[in-house]
Amino acid sequence: MDRIFHAVVLNLHQPSGNLQHLFDHNKWEAKEILFSLDRIPRSLWQDSDIARVHLSLSGTLLETLADPGFQAAAYGTIDCGSFLWHLQNEQIFEILGTAYYHPVLPLIPAADREEQIKRWLGRGQHLFWRHHFNGFWPPEMGFSMELIPLLKRYGYKYVLIDSENIRPVDPMSWQELRYRPHLARYGEDEIIVIVRDRDLSNAQESGMDYGWFYREVQERTNGCAFPPLVTTCTDGDNGGWFRNTNPQANFWGSFYPELLAHARAGTGNIQPGFITDYLHQYGAHGYVEVETAAWNTGWHHGRGFVQWTGSQAQKDAIGRVELTSAAIHQTARELAAAKTPDHHPACSELENSLWHMLRAETSCNFFWGEDWVHKCHADLDTAWSYLHRVRQG
Structure with a gap:
């Protein structure tokens, strides 16, 4: 049974001051968000041998969680300092870089893109005790090819892009385009493109069971003449599937433990993995063009940035x-x-x-x-x- 590698990617973001505002005016919603964050490392401690999760945390969320005043207010709901400390576990988590204030990068002036990226690195390097981050999460998955030189200049090896915004330069099958890393070139600079499967990500966002996911992944990767990398990307602190406090009705209590159990027992061929490890072993193949667009939202498909404009x-x-x-x-x-x-x-x-x-x-x-x-x-x-x-x- 050939292995299928699965990369879970979660975007965690709260606007500046929003958590404190909710804590003051809508405490239960604030607690739901904080519980959804705290649940991530707690759900994975006992499975550190096999659990692998990618996290992007916006600068404004990190700013809030690291603020002593907010830490004091939230204590008893979540220990923010311990939460940030647990995310330094590189056996379980691969932290992705992003832009500090979570802007749609193609929509802001070019001079500000560098400021946003540089400021997040300053915060991320300090809180996670490292100088380098391999992967970049473009907020709202908003991307344009002209960002490639900037990301390369700040040391990023790969960027995550939605499957609907990828166009092959070299001939590729449907499976190759979605389940294999590629290269994108702008001028003299290249970056690796990791493709988010939009359909499977929609399921991850709204709620799914392991049996359905397993069958769907087998069908989608059938015929791959290479080890497929299936990447699912969603928010990790929004929506009932991630915020639900009932362990049997959220991602961490229902879906992911079953996936890990099958992976450990060898009763399934879906293997959780880090994107960086996959790239070290299998590399990237073929060139693609990336359309200037974002991921899908509840109201729009992401092209033209209509959600924001x-x-x-x-x-x-x-x-x-x-x-x-x-x-x-x-x-x-x-x-x-x-x-x-x-x-x-x-x-x-x-x-x-x-x-x-x-x-x-x-x-x-x-x-x-x-x-x-x-x-x-x-x-x-x-x-x-x-x-x-x-x-x-």
Whole structure:
């Protein structure tokens, strides 16, 4: 029985201040989210010999969990410090890099993409005690080919892309395209593309049993003349399947233990694995092009970013982000040309302007139609107030 490698990838994200707000105003929802996080390492301790899970944690979530004030407020619901410590277990977890404020990267100015990636690395390297992360999780799986040189510059080996946004350059079968790593090239730079199976990921998100998953995977990989890598990617802290506190009605109590039991006993050929380990053993094959698009949401297929740009209010806010970004970076160049020392008050004011602008770019400000667009404008207002101080100083 040929082995089929299964990579579970979970995206964990909460907008800046959201968990604290929920803890103050809707404590049960906050607890559901925190329980869903805490459940991850607790569910895997006893299966460290075989369990393998990839996690992406946004910078804003890490910022909240590492904050002493929030840790004190949440203590008794979750020990945030211990949770972060447990995620350092490299036998169970492969941590993926991402962008700090969880923006849809193709929708933000190019100059801000580097800031978002650099800031997450600073936080991730500190909390996870390592300098290097092999894989990159693009928030909302929003990707464009022009991101490849930037990701390579920051040391990333592979990026996760939705199966609906991959187009083969070299001839490939349906199975090869979805269940084998590939290469994507932009200019002189290449990166490995790991393909998310959209259909199986939809099932992972909504709830599935092992028997169905096993049969579906066998059917989809039938005829593969290579060891297939089946990659399923979803949020890990949203939806009833991951938040449900009933062990028999969530991913960690129902589906995953059965998968691990069969893998350990050898009664099934699906083997949990890390993407990095698969690449070391089998490599990547063939070139693909990646369409500029995102993953599917509950309302849209991801192409055209309509989920985040569908209304005029959303478009206007994104346009204002671009204007604000241009003004901030121009001011930064002027301060550098004037050889303004880092300790000068203007530099501190500009840094405050920059991070408010970066926070305004979070995908959540645009995801919910026009409901959260005002949060984008609020941060941009603050960014401009700091910028005006710099210019007037």
